[in-house]
Amino acid sequence: MALQSSGQISLNDIKTELGAASTDVSLRAMSSTAGKAAPDAISEFYGYANYSNVKFYANDGTGDYISGSTGSAPFTINSTQDLTISMWVRPQNTADQNHLMINFSNTTANGNNRLFISYTANVNRIITRVRTNSSNFDRQFALHDNSTQTGFSSSTAWSKTNRGNANAAGWINLTVTYDASQSAAEAAFKLYWNGSECTSTAASANGSRGSIAATNYKIGENIHSTNSAGNAFMDFDEIKVYDRIISGSAITSIYNSGVIADSTQTSSTNLVTEWTFENSNAADSNSRYSSSITGGTIGTH
């Protein structure tokens, strides 16, 4: 029976008309079943509002963090598993401040086995590192050596008054891809600042890598610390983890011309999980971890 030409129709009517699987009733899936290009945004459908990003997480640099753990690691950090970590950040420090932005590990007992992304103020570098058994596989990016992408013309440290290229509200999208099979860290790690790749390397180390099950994570603080000097003084939003190297177009989509959006509106293929903070807590969207907020607060854009 054809769909009626007037009046209201339901998703179930469309599903029946398409002969789609009974569990396959998302608009995107049914669009694909119908042989149409999958839409990029739910807003393409009349009656559905744009995703609205209201909440973010604020880490104040003094004892704040989000932490989480699981008995079943959603991904492994090693020399075979490709990864991408993307997040929006907004520095709030006025004095020079190191920021431990995010780390994943198999333990909270020490920092010897983890993947982390951090910032060191005195050299103005973002550091991407896989550290296993105290051996470093690491690439560092000086913000001022990547001035075209970052907007930093000098080595003056990243701060609230010196954020570099950011959107009107001061947010920056950082996307780090990790090509695990590369033997050189300079080839393995890539950093994209607002969707543009930072190609200049300040330092790198090609230490041996073991395998780390990502059963624990911490945002804003060292995995094994609670009030370190590197406690991040910055805001975070839409933190996404993928178990693949996302494409250039996906990175561009996530940047979204500076408009912060979740994975359903940007890139969701191979998404492990994400933290949107829209429910005013630290829960990740795919419930991969049991999480909590210590000290930090949920803010409103």
Next chain:
Amino acid sequence: MEYSVEKYHDDGSVWEVLEDDIPVFWGTQAECQAHVDNLSE
């Protein structure tokens, strides 16, 4: 604040100073130790 000096490269050609486990300085082992000593004075 705690400082430690550890190998940056596995072969010991470059060492680093960690400030509460965030890398902040790189050099020889002696240079890194001197950096820590200066910070501690």
